Amino acid sequence: MFLRNARLAQGHNVDIAIGADGRITDIGPVHSGAPAGPHDLIEDLTGYLLLSSAAEPHAHLDKALTADLAPNTQGDLLGAIDAWIGFAPTQSRDQIAVRALRAAEELLANGVTAVRTHVNVRTGQFDAIEALLTVRDQLHGALDMQLVALTTMQLCGGPEMYRRVLQQSAALDSCVVIGGCPHLDDDAQQATDISLDVAGETNRPLDLHTDESLNPDALHLPYLAERVIHLGYRHGATASHCVSLGVLDPVQQRDISELVAGAGVAVVTLPQTNLFLQGRAHRQSTPRGLTALRSLLDAGVTLGAGADNVRDPFNLMGRSDPMETAALLVMAGHLSVAEAYGAVTDGARGAMGLPPVTIAVGQRADLLAICGQSLNDAVARADSSRIVFSAGRIVARTVVKRSTYPTSNHTHRQD
Numbered sequence: 401m402f403l404r405n406a407r408l409a410q411g412h413n414v415d416i417a418i419g420a421d422g423r424i425t426d427i428g429p430v431h432s433g434a435p436a437g438p439h440d441l442i443e444d445l446t447g448y449l450l451l452s453s454a455a456e457p458h459a460h461l462d463k464a465l466t467a468d469l470a471p472n473t474q475g476d477l478l479g480a481i482d483a484w485i486g487f488a489p490t491q492s493r494d495q496i497a498v499r500a501l502r503a504a505e506e507l508l509a510n511g512v513t514a515v516r517t518h519v520n521v522r523t524g525q526f527d528a529i530e531a532l533l534t535v536r537d538q539l540h541g542a543l544d545m546q547l548v549a550l551t552t553m554q555l556c557g558g559p560e561m562y563r564r565v566l567q568q569s570a571a572l573d574s575c576v577v578i579g580g581c582p583h584l585d586d587d588a589q590q591a592t593d594i595s596l597d598v599a600g601e602t603n604r605p606l607d608l609h610t611d612e613s614l615n616p617d618a619l620h621l622p623y624l625a626e627r628v629i630h631l632g633y634r635h636g637a638t639a640s641h642c643v644s645l646g647v648l649d650p651v652q653q654r655d656i657s658e659l660v661a662g663a664g665v666a667v668v669t670l671p672q673t674n675l676f677l678q679g680r681a682h683r684q685s686t687p688r689g690l691t692a693l694r695s696l697l698d699a700g701v702t703l704g705a706g707a708d709n710v711r712d713p714f715n716l717m718g719r720s721d722p723m724e725t726a727a728l729l730v731m732a733g734h735l736s737v738a739e740a741y742g743a744v745t746d747g748a749r750g751a752m753g754l755p756p757v758t759i760a761v762g763q764r765a766d767l768l769a770i771c772g773q774s775l776n777d778a779v780a781r782a783d784s785s786r787i788v789f790s791a792g793r794i795v796a797r798t799v800v801k802r803s804t805y806p807t808s809n810h811t812h813r814q815d
């Protein structure tokens with residue numbers, strides 16, 4: 401594969417050669433070289449900006465695309481949970497798989513080549529995770545997929561059944577990560593302890609919905625960090641949402657962020673869902689519901705960002721687009737554009753236990769070509785015309801043809 405005239409985020413254009421092993425073999429000035437062999441595919445990227453592909457560190461593909469089927473009449477988190485509990489039993493394994501595949505293909509077309517999706521499980525009910533395993537297999541080679549077993553002690557019928565459900569989920573496949581939602585359980589520390597136990601005994605990463613609350617007393621992140629340090633847990637811990645950290649004063653945010661950095665716990669922020677769900681009781685100066693992004697970055701915490709729920713009761717909106725997530729981090733989180741794109745690429749990969757992707761010789765060619773002149777331009781426009789590469793192979797291509805008719809004499813302008 402030979403990529404011609406690709407513009408890099410640094411502002412210059414290059415030609416890039418990719419070897420049969422899917423890794424970049426050469427980067428040089430435009431037209432300075434030639435394809436290695438006469439049968440190499442040549443992709444002209446004139447007009448495209450070439451970036452590392454994105455990763456989605458926190459999806460809920462089993463719930464995706466159900467907003468119209470399971471209405472959230474209250475609009476908040478508890479309303480979403482109620483809507484989902486009423487709707488979920490109506491779904492067959494095949495129905496879940498069909499929706500999840502559609503949602504995963506949207507991610508892929510938008511430039512995501514690795515995804516971690518949480519999947520609901522409970523005592524005796526593993527249909528959703530089994531459905532997602534079939535989707536994982538269907539997309540093998542294009543989209544790397546990790547599944548997180550998501551449940552609560554309450555849903556499972558007590559702490560021992562919770563432990564058992566997590567163990568049974570891990571036994572289904574080696575890609576299964578241990579999850580949990582401690583802030584929804586009466587004893588959040590017990591839920592955290594059990595999830596950490598199972599993650600340790602099964603040698604799996606851990607990814608918890610740590611909290612989704614503006615209540616500072618719902619802060620469970622420091623406990624997770626302390627336990628990870630105490631146990632010497634080394635399989636990769638990720639704390640998702642961490643909304644309550646964002647309502648603390650800056651000194652508390654700094655101290656906790658430094659603790660989290662020391663523990664090596666990654667944090668995943670989900671701006672879209674938390675902007676949608678949080679703050680509905682605050683009609684004045686409505687809080688944004690995001691975690692303490694700046695404090696976490698200053699402390700050196702691995703910060704990933706994701707789209708989370710997409711068009712389901714937990715979030716009615718969403719395009720499964722990392723550019724949408726990055727733009728929200730700029731607007732609602734006040735990150736720079738480079739920090740925001742970093743959160744949906746290397747930060748997201750770090751939270752998933754994956755190595756970073758850089759456009760350099762020897763690196764795996766997981767790439768996104770998107771119409772744009774600069775990173776700012778690409779994130780702001782979020783143009784739909786994109787080409788996605790996974791290990792040097794084109795795995796998605798979207799072409800949009802737009803016509804405008806600025807005058808009444810039918811002179812057409814096209815781009």
Ligand SMILES: [Zn+2]
Nearest residue numbers: 460518609708
């Ligand atoms: Zn979630």
